[in-house]
Structure formats: structure tokens, C-alpha cells
Amino acid sequence: MSLRVYNTLTRTKEDFVPLTAGFAGVYCCGPTVYDHAHIGHAKLYVAMDAVVRYLRFSGYRVKHVMNITDVGHLTDDADAGEDKVAKRAAAERLDPMEVVETYTASFFQDMDALKVCRPSIAPRASGHIPEQIEIIKQLLAKGAAYEADGSVYFDVTKFPEYGKLSGRRLDELEAGARVEVDPDKRHPADFLLWRKASPEHILQWPSPWGWGYPGWHLECSAMAKRYLGETFDIHGGGLENVFPHNEDEIAQSEAASGAQFARYWLHVNTLTVAGKKMGKSLGNAIFLKEALTKWSPEAIRLFILSTHYRSVLDVTDEALDAAETGLKRLTNTWRSLNETIARGGGEAAGLAEAAAAARERFTVAMDDDFNTSAAIAAIFDFCRDINSALASDAAPALGDLQRAQQALRETAGDVLGILREEAGETGDLTSSLMDIIIRTRANLRSAKQYQLADDLRDSLGGAGIELEDRPGETVWRRRE
């Protein structure tokens, strides 16, 4: 029983064997911080979050590095390409680094809200210019790059394995009619390592080739090497970045170091919105700040993780609503379980076995290339076991309840992050008032004044408080 992962590099599922026993080095392509994060970012980073959390659950110490791209990401590859951050800065009349600060903060605010674990290190491209220049020097020294008019290009013909990740071949790329080929490029697939900056360009650094700035792909190579070493375990990212971004990372890193770059490549698929590609130009982008006003973070996570990470996920309001409702069941079970434990439990056995079985099913599913969908199925089945046990006349033994609690906390909570921990009610006055109201309503019910009792319940409902009559007691809670 061990972890198997689908490696884009080999197009097969492989046993995960880390470079160093007990340690996993993970690099994931981060955002370009020129706008707020959208639901597509959430799919990638929630999926990768589950990967990282599961590795930790499995006993690995994980060093998770995720770059923040704040320079060099062009709007397109032709001569007319603009730096995305610079473009935004010009539009908003801000310093580029103000744009970067704003959207970096916004990104982490959204990721925190979604309970995505912070990376161990979140380095910025602009903070690693020397490291990037160093790689360019190595590539030039090895003849794998060439300088032309103050810019430096990677020479793809000098890296025979070019295309091994994406399955592309150079002759096909050449045939692919790219309309505007940079005349300085020797081969259409050659890519920028360093770009000469015009005098008015606001983001530029000195280099052996004059003032300029690094190419987009280079930052990942430089920062992965700096924080994880020349060879590391897992490189994650969006499927749309396989080519050219990841392919170019491999080319420049391996050509420079002579060593393998990432050993396992995990690619998270894209999503569609109501069946169509999401794009800002299409006007159907869903920003996380807006989505989080409609759905809970746990529901968004459940929705994303209900699909395998390599599958396309279609986003609709209905699907997210369904996830929210489904999550409520999990939340109810978790609450009932905790309440029963607080009361001390009973004598009945059996729940411990269910907990062990659920944990086993969960682990088997996650070991199989992080099959969160099957893992969630195991959790929901386990919820049924728990609910049945709690509803039966014989209350489960305390030890069994605690086993169940631990299993649920570790799987649904620690790994998937879909367990909602409810804030305890701290207002003494509120509690006292609710006690009075509930006692009053109980008296009305005893007197068979049902109309009045129901009015009371409806009024509380209007105020956001739900009542639940159970045998012998009534409990209340704020509506989620």
C-alpha cells in the first residue's frame, strides 16, 4: 500500500518514491499577480493543497515552494508582448510593485479563506534576478543559448529532449504556422531567457547583456533550484502550462545543470463555466471574492475535490449549491458526533470498526493518484455509519466515538479541509435568552399551544436561528 501518482512525463501512474526518504520537495507554479484570483486558481491550488496535505498525512515532511510571478510574464510572445504587471500598472497609474503588493495580498487572502495551506516558501521572480542571470550564464557557456541584440534566447535545437513533457516535436512546432516569429530567433520554438528593455520600461535590471528583464519561464527554474535543488520530487501546475511553460522550464534547467529537473509532474486540469472555457475576455470569469459571498469555503473545496484533479470541472451555480447542501450533511454529522462525545457516550460497540474501515478506504483512494472523489465517497458512507450509530437506542462507547472523531478529523479535516469547525457560542446573554425562549416554547408545546410555539420557531428562523426538537430537548444554532 503506497502512493501512486500519474506522471505527465511518462504518461503513466508510478509509485511515488521520493529522492530522500520521508521528505517531499514540491514546486507549484504560482499566480501572476496582476488581478484578483478566480475560481480557476481555486481549482489548481485547492487540488494541490490536497496533494500537499495528503503527503503530510502520509508522514512526509513537505517543503512546498510556490512562486509569485511579478515580472516577465508577457501578454503574448510576439514583439508586441507587454509585461502583464507593467500593463496593469500603467492602466491604474501605479508603480508595478504596488500592483504586485495589492494582488499578492489579495491572492493569499482568498487562499486563506479557502483554507489552502500557505506554501513553505513563496518567492518572487523579481527577488531572484541574480539566480536567473546565473542560469543564463551557464546556458551561454554550454552553448545552449545565444545573445541577439541585448536579448538572450534558449536554443531548443541544443536540447535533444525538448518536447518530452508535452509530446511535441520540433519539426511539428516549426510547421505550426506561428504568424509573427521574432526575427532574432534562430528557431521558432526558441524562447526568451532575457529580454532587452527599452529605456522607458519601468521594470528592468542590469545584466551582462545590458538592461532588461528575465523571461517568464526562467523564474521557476531559478527558484526551484535555489529552494529545492537541481533535482526535486514533484512539480505541480495547471495543464495549460505544460506547453510551453513547463517544457521550457525543463529545457533550461536540465541544459544548465545536466541533471534531471522535476521527477514527477502533476497537472491539474482546467475548468469550464457552464460548459464553456472561462476567460476574462468571455466575461464569464468567476472571482473568488464574489464566490465566497455565495458559498462557504468548505463547500467550494468539496465541489472542487469531488472531481479528480486531472478531470475537467464544470462550474455552475447548481453544482455549487449541491455541494453546499452535501457539506451540510457532513457538518451535521460532525456536530452530532461532538455533542454525543461531550455527553459521554454509552456502551454499544461497532463504530471503531467503521472508523477503521473508513480510514482504510480513504487511504486506498488517496494513494491512487489522489482520488479525492472516491475518498469523499468513503467519508460520506462513514457519516452514514456514524449517524446510524448515534440514532440507535444504544449510544456508542466513548472510545469508539473518539475513534470516529479522530478518523473524521484527519480525513475530512486535515487532508481535505472540508470539515467545518463551528465557533462555540460565547455570548452568555444570547445563551441565557435562548434558554428562556426555548423553555417558554416548551411550555407552550406542553400546553398544546402549537400555533404559538410554531410562530416562535418561525420568528427565530427569520432572525437566523434554527431550532431542532429532539427527544427530550430542543437545541438551537445560528444558520450557516
Next chain:
RNA sequence: GGCGGCGUAGCCAAGUGGCUAAGGCAGAGGUCUGCAAAACCUCCAUCAUCGGUUCAAUUCCGAUCGCCGCCUCCA
């Protein structure tokens, strides 16, 4: 045009060469309850189409139709 992926119940979505095709949402019936809520029980699919391989295919192969991604920036 090149490369890759997908098509499973009303919706979302796992999975397997043969044993009851997970799970969630919605729906139907029932239990419990004064009612409601919650919870539990029961019911609800032959896996796009056509052909092939096989003792046996939803699962493998081929074709067709439809959808999507990448090849130019997007996570």
C-alpha cells in the same frame, strides 16, 4: 492542420474485462415527530453510437458523432 483528453442516472461525479456500476444533489415512498427540521430505511442507470477482439466489455481496439484543452496570454 498537429498533439491530448472527455462523453456513466434529471444534475455533479468515481470506477471496473465477469461478482450489487461509488458518493453527493434533486425526486418518490416509509420510520421518527403535535408539526417541522435533522437522521435513518427503501426505490431511481445496462455506462454516446456502430463494429471488432474475448467464453465474457461500460471497461481493450477501430470508426463515427458530440464536447473540451493545448499548439499565442490565461491557473
